[in-house]
Amino acid sequence: MQxxxxxxxELTEYYLERSERFQGALNGYISLTRDKALETADHxxxxxxxxxxxSPLAGIPMAVKDNIAVRGxxxxxxSKVLANYVSPYDATAVEKLADCPILGKANMDEFAMGSSSxxxxxxxxxxxxxxxxxxxxxxxxxxxxxxxxxxxxxxxxDTGGSIRQPAAFCGITGFxxxxxxxxxxxxxxxxxxxxxxxxxxxxxxxxxLVLQEICGYDSGDSTSAPHGVPDFSASLxxxxxxxxxxxxxxxxxxxxxxGTSRAVEAAARKLEQAGARVSWVSMPYLDESLAAYMLIATxxxxxxxxxxxxVAYGYRHSSLSLEEMYTGSRIFGVEVRRRLMLxxxxxxxxxxxxxxxxxxxxxxSHLEKLFTEIDLLLLPAAPFIAFPLAEELDPLTMYYNDxxxxxxxxxxxxxxxxxxxxxxxxPVGMQMMAPRFREDVLLQAGYTWQCRSDWHLxxxxxxxx
Amino acid sequence: MIITRExxxxxxxxxxxxxxxxxxxxxxxxxxxxxxxxxALKKMPSVTASPHLPSSNIANNSDWQxxxxxxxxxxxxxxxxxxxxxxxxxxxxxxx
Numbered sequence: 001m002q003x004x005x006x007x008x009x010e011l012t013e014y015y016l017e018r019s020e021r022f023q024g025a026l027n028g029y030i031s032l033t034r035d036k037a038l039e040t041a042d043h044x045x046x047x048x049x050x051x052x053x054x055s056p057l058a059g060i061p062m063a064v065k066d067n068i069a070v071r072g073x074x075x076x077x078x079s080k081v082l083a084n085y086v087s088p089y090d091a092t093a094v095e096k097l098a099d100c101p102i103l104g105k106a107n108m109d110e111f112a113m114g115s116s117s118x119x120x121x122x123x124x125x126x127x128x129x130x131x132x133x134x135x136x137x138x139x140x141x142x143x144x145x146x147x148x149x150x151x152x153x154x155x156x157x158d159t160g161g162s163i164r165q166p167a168a169f170c171g172i173t174g175f176x177x178x179x180x181x182x183x184x185x186x187x188x189x190x191x192x193x194x195x196x197x198x199x200x201x202x203x204x205x206x207x208x209l210v211l212q213e214i215c216g217y218d219s220g221d222s223t224s225a226p227h228g229v230p231d232f233s234a235s236l237x238x239x240x241x242x243x244x245x246x247x248x249x250x251x252x253x254x255x256x257x258x259g260t261s262r263a264v265e266a267a268a269r270k271l272e273q274a275g276a277r278v279s280w281v282s283m284p285y286l287d288e289s290l291a292a293y294m295l296i297a298t299x300x301x302x303x304x305x306x307x308x309x310x311v312a313y314g315y316r317h318s319s320l321s322l323e324e325m326y327t328g329s330r331i332f333g334v335e336v337r338r339r340l341m342l343x344x345x346x347x348x349x350x351x352x353x354x355x356x357x358x359x360x361x362x363x364x365s366h367l368e369k370l371f372t373e374i375d376l377l378l379l380p381a382a383p384f385i386a387f388p389l390a391e392e393l394d395p396l397t398m399y400y401n402d403x404x405x406x407x408x409x410x411x412x413x414x415x416x417x418x419x420x421x422x423x424x425x426x427p428v429g430m431q432m433m434a435p436r437f438r439e440d441v442l443l444q445a446g447y448t449w450q451c452r453s454d455w456h457l458x459x460x461x462x463x464x465x
Numbered sequence: 466m467i468i469t470r471e472x473x474x475x476x477x478x479x480x481x482x483x484x485x486x487x488x489x490x491x492x493x494x495x496x497x498x499x500x501x502x503x504x505a506l507k508k509m510p511s512v513t514a515s516p517h518l519p520s521s522n523i524a525n526n527s528d529w530q531x532x533x534x535x536x537x538x539x540x541x542x543x544x545x546x547x548x549x550x551x552x553x554x555x556x557x558x559x560x561x
Contacts, residue, residue: 291503302480309481311557322557326481337482341492342499344480345472352503359506395495396502 001048001059008041008048008059012101015061019103019150022463025131028145029104030066030122031074037061037101044099057213058099063145063154066105067112068197069186070094073102077188078110078120080331081314091186092221093155093197093214103151107141110333111305112157112190114138115165115401116387119335124389127169128460129426133386136166136401142200143170148463153201153210157187159194160293161382161405164417167200168381168429171419173446173456175199175207178436179412180225182211183218191300192223194293194409203456204418204446208232211439227437235443238451241275243441246374248283251404259423260380264430267420267449268378274448281370283377286403289363293406294399295346295356302343305336338395364411371435376445380404381417381429408433416442419455427455466504468497 001008016034023029044059064070067077069087071094076082090098109119117125117140127135128148135144139156143166146154156163158176167174176198187197199210212232218224247268255261272278310316310329317328332340346352370377382401387393408415413433420430434441450456473493477484484492535543537550546553 285509288506288509291506294499295503295506306481323481325557327483330482332482334488337484337488338492338495340480340482341473341476341484342496345476345496348476348479349466355503355506359509362509396498 008044008101009038011059012037012041012061012103015103015151019145022148022150025463026126026128026144026148026150027123028107028125028141028148028150029063030076030078030107030120030141032104033070033073033102036073037103040099040101044101055097055099055213057097057209059101060152061101061103062097063103063106063142063151064094065108065139065142065154065156067108067157067188067190068094068155069188070102070105073105075105075188076122077112078108078122079333079336080121081308081329083121083315085314087186089186091197092183092218094186096213096216097210106139106145106154106156109138109140110336111188111301112138112159112162113301113336113339115161115398116393117141117166118389119333121333126389127386128463129171130386131462132388132390133426134169134389136169136382136386138162138166139200140166143167143172143174146170146172146200146202147460149459153199153206155197155214156200157190157195157197158405158409159190159196159297160409161402163198163200164405164415164429164431165382165401167417168419168431169386169427171427171429171455171458171460173201173203173207173419174381174417174429175201175211175442176408176415177211177215177439178225178414179409180223181215181227181414181437181439183216183221183224185218185220189300189304191297192304193300194297196409204416204443204450205236207416207446208236208443225437230440232439232443235440236447237444238448239275240271240445240448243271243276243376243445244374245271245276245278245445246281246370246377247278248377248379249280250283250286251379255380256383257385257423259421260383260385260428263421263423263428264378264380267430267453270452271378271445271449274452276445278378279374281374281377283370283379283407285359285363285366286407288359289406289410290399290403292356292359292363293402293410294342295352296360298339298343299347299353299356300343302340302347305332305340360410363407367407367411367413368435375434375441377433379431379433381431385423385426385428404431412436414439414442416446418446418449419458420449420453421455466500468493468500
């Protein structure tokens with residue numbers, strides 16, 4: 001585009017056409033925003049013609065998960081409760097990407113509660129590798145669209161693995177930055193002490209470009225970290241010599257999908273050949289981490305979603321009684337109702353939330369100690385590969401999808417999911433975790449991996465041109 | 466902890482959720498399973514911790530300075546109506 005060979009409008013038209021063509025098969029969007037996208041693209045082209053200032057990603061279209069506020073566009077969180085809610089402002093991350101045409105709002109699990117994108121009130125999302133399978137969740141739409149080539153990149157959110165697990169299921173690159181690194185202003189909260197916005201891209205290189213734009217301190221988010229943002233592109237080096245990589249023995253030995261553990265171990269050996277020192281480490285308290293997460297996340301969700309009672313936001317049920325109006329307005333789906341019940345019950349007990357926080361402290365402290373011996377952890381992004389849409393998983397099994405990703409949220413660590421193989425013909429993702437604010441370590445290790453593998457270059461057959 | 470149907474009904478009322486019948490019965494078992502699962506936490510080595518956010522270098526929480534603004538009395542004096550130190554507003558729903 002900078003050379004004048006391609007306009008932002010042409011590029012946006014290409015992705016809009018592809019998005020519209022595959023919407024029936026994937027259901028990746030809740031709303032497509034053709035006019036808004038073309039308006040931004042036209043503005044970028046006009047500024048470029050006049051040789052005005054543009055941001056580095058100007059004219060590159062994106063999809064935005066539907067729990068991230070975009071001004072003048074419905075922001076539904078995949079819920080009927082917010083079906084008619086139009087955001088009056090842009091999230092900070094969206095503001096920072098103002099020159100990127102927004103193709104549409106990506107489908108997701110309702111209020112980000114799920115690991116399948118099956119709980120959306122707007123219908124399930126399909127995995128472009130096998131349309132009868134789940135793309136994971138909750139950022140399932142964001143992941144499916146990037147994997148299908150309907151968007152060059154997308155924004156997602158990750159509370160317990162909601163960027164990394166769908167990235168793994170769809171064979172793309174998912175990056176959850178350190179808690180506080182990207183402003184949460186404009187992210188409709190699920191669990192504020194765990195929520196983090198991040199990226200879904202085809203490569204680590206693309207992730208670095210987008211992260212460079214969206215990271216940084218924001219006075220509009222009380223949990224924003226005042227740390228400077230390094231030049232992430234400086235970390236795109238094909239070299240891991242001297243990196244100490246820890247492979248968690250408990251996880252590698254007990255991963256339910258053998259193909260996943262084999263692919264991750266093979267990746268570790270390849271990084272070893274590239275100069276890294278790989279050793280077995282212990283990462284205990286996985287079940288406890290999931291249990292603590294459920295206590296904390298459901299309690300915070302029950303508190304955050306109390307606002308949806310028909311008074312200030314969203315759907316209002318017509319009723320003569322105030323109590324009936326409150327209750328009748330809370331038209332959440334089954335999974336959200338279940339989690340709100342767990343959270344409300346847990347908040348009513350003497351020690352539920354505190355117990356969760358104590359366990360969180362223990363888990364964080366263990367990880368902190370581990371990172372005095374290693375530079376990064378390498379483990380599967382998820383215990384399973386993409387499961388069939390028709391498969392009825394009981395709630396605890398569904399929550400188990402996030403068991404390998406939750407520790408990063410509990411400790412506020414940055415984590416990166418990368419394609420590293422296949423199992424049963426479906427993508428397998430590995431995950432790297434690093435100490436807080438060490439995104440540079442993940443980018444360098446991830447880039448090295450992608451220089452020496454081609455899993456991120458493979459495309460799903462279901463959505464071939 | 467044994468979860469009873471009464472406790473679940475009370476939680477439904479607290480959460481203001483439209484849950485009745487079969488769904489309510491199912492939630493008794495699900496809450497029980499959930500509470501049994503989180504019981505595992507009690508076996509972890511105990512630590513003393515206060516609820517915290519993982520970002521320890523948060524500036525916004527500590528450097529906020531209150532700015533001078535109207536007193537409560539001044540605000541109430543400007544309001545059309547007040548009651549027990551609060552602004553009284555018209556009812557959202559008229560009771561029939």
